[in-house]
Amino acid sequence: MRAWAEINIKNLEHNINIIKNISNNHDILGILKADAYGHGAIEISKILKKNGIKIFGVASVDEAIELRKNGIKDDILILGCVLSDEYDDIIKYNIIITVASFENIKNIEKYKIYPRIHIAIDTGMGRRGFFSEEFLKAYNYIKNNKIAKIEGIYSHFSVADVEEEKKYTINQLREFEKLTHNIEVKYKHISNSAGIINYLDKTNSNLIRPGIALYGINTTKKELDLRNVLKFKSRIVHLKKIDKPRYISYMKKYLAKEGEVIATISAGYADGVKRAFSNKGYVKIHNVKCKIVGLVCMDQFMVSIDSSIVDKVKLGDEVIIYDENISELASMIDTIPYELLTSLTKRVKRVYL
Numbered sequence: 001m002r003a004w005a006e007i008n009i010k011n012l013e014h015n016i017n018i019i020k021n022i023s024n025n026h027d028i029l030g031i032l033k034a035d036a037y038g039h040g041a042i043e044i045s046k047i048l049k050k051n052g053i054k055i056f057g058v059a060s061v062d063e064a065i066e067l068r069k070n071g072i073k074d075d076i077l078i079l080g081c082v083l084s085d086e087y088d089d090i091i092k093y094n095i096i097i098t099v100a101s102f103e104n105i106k107n108i109e110k111y112k113i114y115p116r117i118h119i120a121i122d123t124g125m126g127r128r129g130f131f132s133e134e135f136l137k138a139y140n141y142i143k144n145n146k147i148a149k150i151e152g153i154y155s156h157f158s159v160a161d162v163e164e165e166k167k168y169t170i171n172q173l174r175e176f177e178k179l180t181h182n183i184e185v186k187y188k189h190i191s192n193s194a195g196i197i198n199y200l201d202k203t204n205s206n207l208i209r210p211g212i213a214l215y216g217i218n219t220t221k222k223e224l225d226l227r228n229v230l231k232f233k234s235r236i237v238h239l240k241k242i243d244k245p246r247y248i249s250y251m252k253k254y255l256a257k258e259g260e261v262i263a264t265i266s267a268g269y270a271d272g273v274k275r276a277f278s279n280k281g282y283v284k285i286h287n288v289k290c291k292i293v294g295l296v297c298m299d300q301f302m303v304s305i306d307s308s309i310v311d312k313v314k315l316g317d318e319v320i321i322y323d324e325n326i327s328e329l330a331s332m333i334d335t336i337p338y339e340l341l342t343s344l345t346k347r348v349k350r351v352y353l
């Protein structure tokens with residue numbers, strides 16, 4: 001294989017247990033959007049199910065249908081928007097949708113689909129959801145006119161992983177609590193991974209929505225034994241000792257020195273090696289960091305072999321593009337581990353261990 005992702009099921013199960021332990025009796029909605037953050041939604045859904053998770057969150061109707069077609073009969077909530085031409089599928093596949101605006105209400109009323117819904121409140125995320133001031137009007141309208149079956153009410157944090165923004169997050173919590181505490185509904189939920197780790201003990205919710213924490217990434221400063229699930233790997237497919245100064249890759253962005261050993265790795269930006277890592281990132285070979293040199297190409301990139309391993313490296317050697325260092329690498333190019341994981345393309349074979 002030229003580029004692949006190893007997915008460690010034991011570590012995933014370990015993370016589920018860690019989340020269960022801090023969740024004191026909350027039900028868990030496992031976030032599977034974006035192909036389970038690049039880990040493969042179908043395989044991951046089966047493991048979550050085996051570990052007692054009975055409700056799943058996705059971004060779109062297509063993602064929900066994919067799970068249904070692969071044997072997931074449990075509740076699936078679409079967190080993103082659903083358009084009226086997708087309503088037939090919502091009913092056919094028995095999928096729960098999010099209602100986040102009066103526009104949404106008008107539509108489900110117009111098409112008389114009487115869907116199962118969760119209502120979203122915007123307590124500070126500024127994305128979708130009713131403003132706090134509008135929420136009761138929306139809730140009462142749906143309830144009084146019996147246009148949908150309300151199974152949940154939720155909100156979403158915007159800065160739950162940022163210690164300095166504690167006040168903002170607590171305000172979101174208070175707002176959510178104030179609006180929902182008199183309402184009887186199956187599920188109330190607000191916590192993403194960072195919310196679970198930092199604020200769960202302060203909420204009135206009974207459901208949590210972990211995503212990135214399942215996959216072993218702690219976005220908070222709290223100590224927690226989460227274990228990395230995905231290792232992105234490739235191989236050395238060409239190896240050369242530089243005989244005189246020579247340019248490496250497109251646009252002459254790196255000049256290799258005489259004596260330097262340069263390896264070509266068989267993965268590129270079309271696999272999910274961000275081009276921003278050009279002349280910036282590093283990979284691990286024989287557990288030693290080797291710098292990425294020159295521009296990352298579509299299917300290949302080059303690294304300078306660290307002098308401590310020049311006698312050891314050979315063609316075909318395994319290269320770790322990232323594993324538990326994913327957060328460090330993401331910050332080197334001003335992004336977040338979420339984006340690196342969801343940048344892995346179809347060409348990268350997922351291998352389940």
Ligand SMILES: *Cc1c(COP(=O)(O)O)cnc(C)c1O
Nearest residue numbers: 031079156192193209210211212
């Ligand atoms: C993606 C998402 C989550 C999961 O967030 P993590 O930070 O990965 O835990 C939870 N809730 C909503 C609404 C989301 O869109």
